[in-house]
Amino acid sequence: MLAARALRLVGRRAISTSVCVRGGHGVAKVDDYALPIRYVQDLSSEQKSLKEKEKGSWATLSNEEKIALYRISFNQSFAEMNQGSAQWKSVVAGMFFFFGLTGLVVLWQRKFVYGPVPHTFEKEWKEKELQRMLDMRVNPVEGFSSQWDYENKQWKK
Amino acid sequence: MAHPSQLGFQDAASPVMEELLHFHDHALMIVFLISTLVLYIIVAMVSTKLTNKYILDSQEIEIIWTVLPAVILILIALPSLRILYLMDEINDPHLTIKAMGHQWYWSYEYTDYEDLGFDSYMIPTQDLAPGQFRLLEADHRMVVPVESPIRILISAEDVLHSWAVPALGIKMDAVPGRLNQTAFITSRPGVFYGQCSEICGANHSFMPIVVEAVPLEHFESWSSLMLEDASL
Numbered sequence: 001m002l003a004a005r006a007l008r009l010v011g012r013r014a015i016s017t018s019v020c021v022r023g024g025h026g027v028a029k030v031d032d033y034a035l036p037i038r039y040v041q042d043l044s045s046e047q048k049s050l051k052e053k054e055k056g057s058w059a060t061l062s063n064e065e066k067i068a069l070y071r072i073s074f075n076q077s078f079a080e081m082n083q084g085s086a087q088w089k090s091v092v093a094g095m096f097f098f099f100g101l102t103g104l105v106v107l108w109q110r111k112f113v114y115g116p117v118p119h120t121f122e123k124e125w126k127e128k129e130l131q132r133m134l135d136m137r138v139n140p141v142e143g144f145s146s147q148w149d150y151e152n153k154q155w156k157k
Numbered sequence: 158m159a160h161p162s163q164l165g166f167q168d169a170a171s172p173v174m175e176e177l178l179h180f181h182d183h184a185l186m187i188v189f190l191i192s193t194l195v196l197y198i199i200v201a202m203v204s205t206k207l208t209n210k211y212i213l214d215s216q217e218i219e220i221i222w223t224v225l226p227a228v229i230l231i232l233i234a235l236p237s238l239r240i241l242y243l244m245d246e247i248n249d250p251h252l253t254i255k256a257m258g259h260q261w262y263w264s265y266e267y268t269d270y271e272d273l274g275f276d277s278y279m280i281p282t283q284d285l286a287p288g289q290f291r292l293l294e295a296d297h298r299m300v301v302p303v304e305s306p307i308r309i310l311i312s313a314e315d316v317l318h319s320w321a322v323p324a325l326g327i328k329m330d331a332v333p334g335r336l337n338q339t340a341f342i343t344s345r346p347g348v349f350y351g352q353c354s355e356i357c358g359a360n361h362s363f364m365p366i367v368v369e370a371v372p373l374e375h376f377e378s379w380s381s382l383m384l385e386d387a388s389l
Contacts, residue, residue, distance in 0.1 A: 128288030
């Protein structure tokens with residue numbers, strides 16, 4: 001519903017304003033639309049004669065003429081407007097590339113920058129820690145020690 | 158203590174912490190419901206080919222999405238306030254302990270009957286016995302009798318610290334020149350770890366809190382032993 005109203009042409013410029021549109025139980029100012037892009041254009045002589053022909057019966061118009069008339073008024077067909085692009089492929093490719101780059105940076109850091117972890121991360125220490133946590137009944141209600149079967153000395157299935 | 162890569166709360170060792178666990182479940186469920194609804198609406202908005210540019214007003218939905226959040230907030234506030242007042246109830250403690258924060262250790266004073274005081278330093282990593290927990294163990298634990306209401310007065314001797322034990326649901330700032338009081342009851346015996354929770358300098362990460370809840374007889378023999386050690 002076009003709510004911008006062209007008032008007049010001045011020197012091949014259209015002057016327009018927005019119009020109050022009655023919306024049933026309220027009133028709205030619909031001024032988020034400018035005039036269509038091709039409201040004022042210079043037509044070639046064939047286009048002008050085609051526009052004259054358009055004033056008659058449309059049955060006499062050939063398919064190419066109808067398409068030419070459409071192209072005068074509109075930039076793209078619906079098919080052209082709705083088609084997607086292949087841009088997403090570049091985006092995803094760039095994303096994976098930077099993931100990989102970050103991964104390489106992280107691996108390099110681990111090898112060449114970080115020092116050794118504390119000795120408490122050794123396997124035997126961790127086993128003793130685990131046994132100590134079970135002996136101390138750490139989180140016995142629903143957490144850690146509740147998963148251990150103390151009779152059979154194994155994790156609960 | 159938490160097991161490695163634990164995400165949720167530790168099991169509650171005090172009744173207040175139990176209440177907090179259940180309240181957290183309640184509030185988190187509400188949060189999940191709201192987030193799911195919003196996510197669904199976003200996906201529906203983004204993935205439609207339809208357009209609608211001419212809605213002018215919509216009183217009904219405006220009323221709904223004003224009243225419903227108010228109701229949700231009340232549903233969250235009521236259990237929350239209940240727990241808040243629960244924590245402030247008169248509890249007639251059996252024991253009063255003072256926990257003083259220093260840079261960078263805690264000191265505990267049991268002065269109800271005798272004059273017992275001691276410092277609690279972290280055990281350095283290289284001095285740990287096999288199986289002890291790095292950055293969590295302390296040389297002297299704060300021993301309390303199990304299932305007894307304990308009052309704890311928290312303060313600091315130099316800078317801000319904070320006395321926190323997650324399993325008991327306690328965190329209280331240690332402010333120099335101020336006494337902060339809180340209370341707890343341990344529902345079960347065990348050892349409960351915490352860490353200083355207010356930045357206090359270079360070794361802020363290295364002044365843990367260890368609370369050991371034991372039966373009363375053990376507490377009595379422990380405090381006699383500590384008094385003897387102190388007097389030596």
